[in-house]
Amino acid sequence: MTVSPTPQGLALRGDLLDFGAQPGWAALEDPAVRYRPDHWLLIGPDGRIAGVQKEEPGPEYRREDHAGKLILPGFIDTHVHCPQLDVIGSYGTELLDWLNKYTFPAECRYADPAVARAGAGHFLDALLAHGTTTAVVFPTVHKVSAEALFEAARQRGMRLIAGKVLMDRHAPDGLRDDVAQAERDCIDLIDRWHGVDRLSYAVTVRFAPTSTPAQLAMAGALCKADASLYMQTHVAENRSEVEWVAQLFPTARSYLDVYAREGLLHPRAVLAHGIWLDAQDRRTLTNTGAQVAFCPSSNLFLGSGLFDWPAARGAGFAVSVASDVGGGTSLSIQRNLLDGYKVQAMGGHRLSAWAALHAATRGAAEALQLGDEIGSFDTGLLADVCVWDWARGPVAQARHAVARELHEKVFAWMSLSDERNLVRSFVAGRSAALPTVG
Known part of the structure; x- marks a missing residue:
């Protein structure tokens, strides 16, 4: 490009x-x-x-x-995975099996700097070709994958929020880090990229099961040390995932509470999915200023569940719209908004074009505290x-x-x-x- x-x-x-x-x-x-x-x-x-x-x-x-x-x-995609273009449209699994069968093998390839650079350029050009000019992006656990993504976005002048993925357990060889090295990598990336041109760093917790309590505490400390940092992760996407989190963190009140206890919920926190939340979780999101990135195409494709957008609006926290490729089946925000309409219709609610498009433009910008820019x-x-x-x-x-x-x-x-x-x-x-x- x-x-x-x-x-x-x-x-x-x-x-x-x-x-x-x-x-x-x-x-x-x-x-x-x-x-x-x-x-x-x-x-x-x-x-x-x-x-x-x-x-x-x-x-x-x-x-x-x-x-x-x-x-x-330009559209704003608040949750999407750079390396997962390689596995878009993969058949036949729910979330946890899908990660192990398709996603993790694809992400292992991004340890190679040449693969990371080529993948970042291809991914960002694909976003632009779909009318998306700003994105909140997961690269991989490899530091080089975040570097490649930041550099490619800088070359294109794009607004990008991203960060090295944190995973120190329950992941295959080649996709695990450790707390001390991950902290050093994050600090170096923040020093080199955060606030440069139109780039921002996000402390990026894959999801609670793939981080030990020590790593979650480290991530929370990074957020507390610099309020200008973003945080991105997944929450309450799939019922089996929610049950697994309850087993791994038995003292937490809920999946969301795992993040809240470590200081990971704040006005620059973006949590993908948020399907299986209760009323107290919704109040926590409202009180902390965190937002949920609604990923309708992915939720339907993986059979994860139906997000209750009116309940979120009633609670008062922000909802933006995201493609979540490759669980989602298209980078097109319009296709994802149409799927969002269908998800809400299944719950008996009719989503207007105005509410939908606002959530992918001004609404997303304001939720990211970027309303004075885009x-x-x-x-x-x-x-x-x-x-x-x-x-x-x-x-x-x-x-x-x-x-x-x-x-x-x-x-x-x-x-x-x-x-x-x-x-x-x-x-x-x-x-x-x-x-x-x-």
Whole structure:
């Protein structure tokens, strides 16, 4: 992937859609929705949004006319695994067997620096080709895999949150670390990468079963020492996993409590899945400011369960949306939002396009404490922006032609579009040359 600089301001014409606030759960007309058809999005030479206007911009802007196309903020994927592109679409297992049969063997290969570098570049280019410009990413236990991912993201100018995976037990040879060496590796990576350009470090606990109490305590100490660090892990994804955690940590009140006791829950903590939580767990998430990354495609594919999003909203903690590839079956955020709609429908709730898209743009940015950088078209934010075709192919085109009001039109787009609809992707105002998508 190559990135070309913007020598002057850039103006993009199209149908602009973003959010000024969090929309309601099911309201089809909502003042939080900002839809400005046939407008110009102005991007300054510094890569930041300079404004939105109806009239044609002046000569200080290079103009790209995408009239009749949809322009959105770049998507934010809050939970995804770099090395797992190699095992996407793997057949026939639930979570714990899937890890042992497919995931761990794939991750062992990332001890090789050449594999790690090639994998990181391929992965980030794939994200951009799907309209994702920011991601919270698991590499592997190998320090070199985190280094390769940070370097590749820096070259592309992407916003990336990642960190070396911590696993010192219940993992195969080649995927275990030890507490002392893992701590040294984390500190070195934090010193070299955290806060550099658009990169942030996440203390990355694979999940409670693969870390000893000593390693969890070390991870918690890192978080307590620097409040600007993120933390990412998995929680309460699968019933067998929850039962295993109860056996390994018999004094913990719940799976989530394992993390809470070590100081791993805080406003920059991202916990994937969160399906099998109770009311007290939800209160803990709210009180600590931690968020759950809802991974609908993965939850359905692995048969893990149905996340209760309305219960999360009722409790008051943030929910973002994630692909969780390779448990998830697509990097496309639209496909994951459609699966999210289906998961909520199974629980008797109808997820609006507004609530769904907000959770993958402004909502995710604010949950990551990045609302002053990305997630909307507010003036001064970095221009992570994607241009989309409203419809591709005869079925989607026919549906688009008869859509009446705005929500119907956008919901049909969310349901029927994917990476093939992506026209252009911009990272901080710079155009990303996208690989061809079949």
